Amino acid sequence: NAGVTQTPKFQVLKTGQSMTLQCAQDMNHEYMSWYRQDPGMGLRLIHYSVGAGITDQGEVPNGYNVSRSTTEDFPLRLLSAAPSQTSVYFCASSSTGPGEQYFGPGTRLTVT
Amino acid sequence: GENVEQHPSTLSVQEGDSAVIKCTYSDSASNYFPWYKQELGKRPQLIIDIRSNVGEKKDQRIAVTLNKTAKHFSLHITETQPEDSAVYFCAASLHNFNKFYFGSGTKLNVKP
Numbered sequence: 001n002a003g004v005t006q007t008p009k010f011q012v013l014k015t016g017q018s019m020t021l022q023c024a025q026d027m028n029h030e031y032m033s034w035y036r037q038d039p040g041m042g043l044r045l046i047h048y049s050v051g052a053g054i055t056d057q058g059e060v061p062n063g064y065n066v067s068r069s070t071t072e073d074f075p076l077r078l079l080s081a082a083p084s085q086t087s088v089y090f091c092a093s094s095s096t097g098p099g100e101q102y103f104g105p106g107t108r109l110t111v112t
Numbered sequence: 113g114e115n116v117e118q119h120p121s122t123l124s125v126q127e128g129d130s131a132v133i134k135c136t137y138s139d140s141a142s143n144y145f146p147w148y149k150q151e152l153g154k155r156p157q158l159i160i161d162i163r164s165n166v167g168e169k170k171d172q173r174i175a176v177t178l179n180k181t182a183k184h185f186s187l188h189i190t191e192t193q194p195e196d197s198a199v200y201f202c203a204a205s206l207h208n209f210n211k212f213y214f215g216s217g218t219k220l221n222v223k224p
Contacts, residue, residue, distance in 0.1 A: 031210040040121070042201055043156070043214040050210050058211070059113065090155060098144040098163055098209045103155040 002026050006091050006104035013081040013111045021076040021107050023091030031094045032074040033058070033101070034066065036087040043090065049074055081111045114139040116204050118215025125192050126223050133218045135202035136184040142204040145185050146212075147176060150199045159200075160187070192222045 007022045025032065033048040035058075045058030047066040055066050063085060065077040074093075078085060091104040115138040125131050137145075143164035148156035162169045162176045162185065169176050173192075178185040189196055202215040 033210075033212070035214075040216060042118070042216040043203075043212075045212065048211055050208075056211075059213070094210070096209070098161070098205070100146070100158040100161070101212065103157070105155055 004091055004093050004102050004104035006089075006107050008107060009105065010108050011110070013078070013109065015081060015083060015111060017081050019078050019081065021078075021089055021091075021109075023074045023076065023104055024072050025074075025091075025093040025102070026072065027093060027095070027102065028071060029093035029095050029102075030071070031096065031101075032068065033092045034064070034074070034076045035090045035092065036060065036085075037090060037106075038087050046076065046089075078109075083111045085109065086111050114142055114204055114206065114213040116202060116213045116215045118202050118218060120218060121216065122219045122221070124221045124223065127192060127194060129192055131187075131189045131192050131196070131220055131222075133187045133200055133202070133220070134184060135186070135204075135215050136182075137204040137213075138183065139204070139206065140180075140183065141206050142213075144205040144209055145176070145178060146203050146205075147174075147187050148201045148203065148214075150201065150217075152198075156201060189220075192220075194222050194224050196220060197222045 034046040035043040049068040092101040094101040146161035150156040175188040
């Protein structure tokens with residue numbers, strides 16, 4: 001089991017560029033989430049999904065889009081990158097019911 | 113939505129001492145409370161969790177207590193070791209367990 005994988009590990013974008021952060025899991029988990037982590041602010045939920053075809057907004061969804069066409073994949077799209085989106089992005093997955101969220105290794109994004 | 117507050121933001125203890133980190137939550141419907149440890153440059157990993165129908169849970173040197181009436185929960189680490197040095201996050205989840213709200217984190221430093 002690879003668990004939760006994320007690509008790329010590092011990315012530098014210019015303001016206004018768009019890109020997609022990839023996330024995949026091989027544990028057949030129904031729930032998947034995207035978080036951003038900024039210094040002193042913990043992990044903030046961007047978008048989450050409870051299954052293929054079902055997504056919803058978290059605390060800080062503006063500027064990001066998601067889709068969930070398969071159980072395994074949950075890509076995060078930045079529509080028009082802004083310096084305020086400089087952050088570390090984590091994808092996580094979990095099975096239904098209370099239990100561990102498994103995090104990916106993170107993507108460090110810098111927007112200049 | 114839910115609001116999770118975590119204190120202190122930094123905690124320094126001597127090896128062998130105990131460490132306590134406290135969190136409060138705002139939504140009485142929250143019923144699952146995990147704690148994560150994040151080492152520098154790594155992904156968060158679950159260390160212990162508790163459900164709202166339980167008041168205390170212990171796993172070796174780590175324990176979590178929950179006071180539903182006061183809406184607060186705490187992480188207790190006894191006999192601290194240098195390898196306990198990390199950032200610790202509390203979180204709260206509502207009944208469907210797919211949406212998590214995190215505290216801002218506590219940086220624990222265990223001095224040898």
